[in-house]
Amino acid sequence: MNIRYFMAGIAVVLTAAACESNIPEAGTMDVDAESIVLADGLANGLQIYIGQTVELEDSVTVFPENATDKAQTYLSSNDAVASVTPQGVLTANTVGSCTIDVYVGNKGLYTSFDVSVGDVPPVAIEALSFRNESEEFEFTGEEQTVDLIGGGYLIVTPVDQTEGLTFESSDPAVATVSDEGILTVNALGVTTITATAANNENLTDQLEVTVYRVKNTEYDRSSWSMTCSQDPLPNLSNRNNSLTAMLDGNSSTVFCITRPGKSSGGVNLKNVDVASYQIDYTIDMKEPTLINYFRLVHLSSSSTDLGTRMSGYTEILVSDNGTDFTPIAQNISFATHAAVLANTETEHISIPETTCRYIKFVMVGTSCYDPSGKNNGNTAQIKEMYIGYDEHVTTE
Numbered sequence: 001m002n003i004r005y006f007m008a009g010i011a012v013v014l015t016a017a018a019c020e021s022n023i024p025e026a027g028t029m030d031v032d033a034e035s036i037v038l039a040d041g042l043a044n045g046l047q048i049y050i051g052q053t054v055e056l057e058d059s060v061t062v063f064p065e066n067a068t069d070k071a072q073t074y075l076s077s078n079d080a081v082a083s084v085t086p087q088g089v090l091t092a093n094t095v096g097s098c099t100i101d102v103y104v105g106n107k108g109l110y111t112s113f114d115v116s117v118g119d120v121p122p123v124a125i126e127a128l129s130f131r132n133e134s135e136e137f138e139f140t141g142e143e144q145t146v147d148l149i150g151g152g153y154l155i156v157t158p159v160d161q162t163e164g165l166t167f168e169s170s171d172p173a174v175a176t177v178s179d180e181g182i183l184t185v186n187a188l189g190v191t192t193i194t195a196t197a198a199n200n201e202n203l204t205d206q207l208e209v210t211v212y213r214v215k216n217t218e219y220d221r222s223s224w225s226m227t228c229s230q231d232p233l234p235n236l237s238n239r240n241n242s243l244t245a246m247l248d249g250n251s252s253t254v255f256c257i258t259r260p261g262k263s264s265g266g267v268n269l270k271n272v273d274v275a276s277y278q279i280d281y282t283i284d285m286k287e288p289t290l291i292n293y294f295r296l297v298h299l300s301s302s303s304t305d306l307g308t309r310m311s312g313y314t315e316i317l318v319s320d321n322g323t324d325f326t327p328i329a330q331n332i333s334f335a336t337h338a339a340v341l342a343n344t345e346t347e348h349i350s351i352p353e354t355t356c357r358y359i360k361f362v363m364v365g366t367s368c369y370d371p372s373g374k375n376n377g378n379t380a381q382i383k384e385m386y387i388g389y390d391e392h393v394t395t396e
């Protein structure tokens with residue numbers, strides 16, 4: 001500081017010599033800060049909530065405006081309630097009150113203001129509704145819970161609401177729901193869940209919950225027969241290929257077809273238009289049959305046989321008379337599952353529930369073969385194909 005005064009003195013002398021005036025040049029003298037004015041939000045006491053932060057710098061003004069040392073520093077009387085960085089970033093930590101001192105410059109000028117920290121304000125629910133009118137859950141028999149809110153079954157807005165909800169189950173023996181919206185499945189049956197905003201009974205919605213088990217019916221195939229657009233079928237060693245080979249429950253017989261663009265077992269499709277070439281087979285179940293799934297048994301879990309697996313169907317059609325067919329499903333793919341070598345049997349592959357006598361499986365191009373997507377292998381080979389009906393029931 002002494003050096004600056006000394007330099008200012010030189011400036012005065014030089015200026016005086018040049019202009020013959022005793023007024024120092026602007027900016028050549030220190031100007032002391034004289035007062036601190038707090039914005040109303042601080043001067044009247046700052047009210048904030050736990051977790052809130054406030055930048056104080058913009059709310060503190062030092063006069064005169066041309067004061068040369070406006071450096072500020074901040075200090076809290078109780079950091080546990082509200083802490084403040086030397087740069088003036090204040091954070092509310094817990095419910096309570098404290099005082100913040102604001103120091104300006106280095107000559108003892110300061111002021112202070114009070115801070116009152118309150119609890120986080122409640123956020124009321126504005127709307128709530130279940131995504132669907134009903135949901136089904138398969139009974140596992142083990143400890144089984146469903147997060148209705150986190151799982152997206154119940155939409156509550158705003159998501160950061162703090163009001164809370166109440167839940168009621170019309171049949172707690174089937175399922176109960178905690179205040180947090182966790183549904184606990186207890187038994188087979190049907191129950192209606194009512195969700196209501198804690199402080200507003202007009203904000204309410206209902207969900208019918210069905211807890212089911214699968215009652216499986218897989219049909220006896222001994223009387224069934226089959227036709228195929230590829231006839232005669234390729235003659236492959238050790239496969240005992242025939243039109244009944246995948247309906248006979250015999251693991252030493254395998255239904256095989258030669259794929260478009262390939263040649264095998266005396267069937268040469270190397271010169272066909274591969275992309276549009278269709279192969280289909282039709283199973284005659286001999287009587288109208290209620291179905292909603294099929295499943296396949298692949299040839300083996302050997303990696304060399306992977307390319308012979310089916311990975312999907314382009315279309316599935318059904319008929320009552322074997323002549324007039326109605327499509328029920330398109331682009332059925334189970335490639336993800338079939339690509340796992342250990343899976344020699346597919347899961348139950350769902351199709352729309354239907355009652356029919358004939359069911360036709362259509363493959364176009366190459367996408368239905370070889371789950372690796374590499375179009376490896378010359379044939380598609382199915383050891384067994386089963387068709388059945390999985391019913392959801394709510395009784396033992």
Ligand SMILES: [Ca+2]
Nearest residue numbers: 245250253383
């Ligand atoms: Ca067989």
